[in-house]
Every structure is written in C-alpha cells, then in structure tokens.
Amino acid sequence: MASIVPPALNPAKSSEWFVVGSVVGVHGLRGDLKVRPLTADSDALFSATRLLLVDRTGKELPVVPARVAPHKGIFLVRLRGLDGIDVVEGLVGREVRMRYDDLPELAGDEYYWHQLQGLRVVDRLRGELGRLDDLLATGAHDIYVVNGPFGEVLIPAVGPFVLAVDLDAGLMTVELPEGLVPEADDL
Incomplete structure (x- = not known):
C-alpha cells in the first residue's frame, strides 16, 4: 500500500490543486528552493508541470x-524565470501545491x-473501526489514523493488515494485529 501524496482536498475535478509540501529554505546562488514534501516517500514533484x-x-x-x-530528504526546485537567491528568498515559508492531473x-x-482519506474502515473480525482521517509517515512505513467507536486506532499501512481497498464503495478492509483495539471481554 503506497500513500504518497496527502492533498488538502478531495478532488471534484482533476484540475484542482493540492498541498504537496512547503518551501523551507533556499539553496545556492541560482535560487533553488528547498521543498520539504508532506510525506517522506513522495516523488510527485517530479511530475509537476x-x-x-x-x-x-x-x-x-x-x-x-x-x-x-x-537532496538530503527534500527536493531542490528551480523555477522558470526566477533566477537568483535574491529573487526567491521571499518564497520561504510558502505552501507548495500541484494539480491532481x-x-x-x-x-x-x-x-x-x-x-x-475519509474511507470507512472495517476490520474483518471486529467490524466498523471508523473513518480514515490522517496519515503518519514513519521511517519504516506509513501509519493510517482511524477515528471511530474504538477511539483513535493506528493501523500499519502494510499488506498483511490492509486486506482490500474499494474506492467505489468508499471502504478499506483491514485485519488488525492483536492489541490495537480492546477485545470485547476487555470492555
């Protein structure tokens, strides 16, 4: 399961923009921007036109x-027509967006x-867990954050735990490892 780009909106049209990162500094005299992607394994900026x-x-x-x-866990982005460190220094701190298409x-x-984001999450044995609200990027793999009747449940975003994703039905089916939610006799 790869969850590589966390945009701010669900797209109604492919021409909408979403947040892909932020400008955290400048690099070199030619005016490259240091852009930190929102998720560590994101390479979406390579395809941005x-x-x-x-x-x-x-x-x-x-x-x-x-x-x-x-470049060292971030991206160096040079912009057409904005050459030189003096020209781009004022862009530090800005949010970087790209188009879904x-x-x-x-x-x-x-x-x-x-x-x-927003999918209904159901465990194969325990039933309804809630809605997929957030994504935490870790060094090993992403973690899905689901909020529902068991409170906040953190699910590793890896094949053994994520059994199926049905985008048309708005549903993710998982098989939780033991200990992530209280068992019925623990309640």
Missing part, C-alpha cells in the same frame, strides 16, 4: 518548475492519500 506557491495570507503565485532534484499513474495496489 506547474506549481502554486501560497503564502500565509492566501496570496497565490503560479510558477513553472524548471528543475526538480532530490499532474500525478503519475500508480500500480494497481497503490493509492494516493486523497483517494484514501
């Missing part, structure tokens, strides 16, 4: 990436976060 940089007030700056390169196709058993 345009970006939207949004400041804290909501002001948007549409830009076109000229170069994207990985720029996302590459995934393999059959992989999903983007915007496809999974």
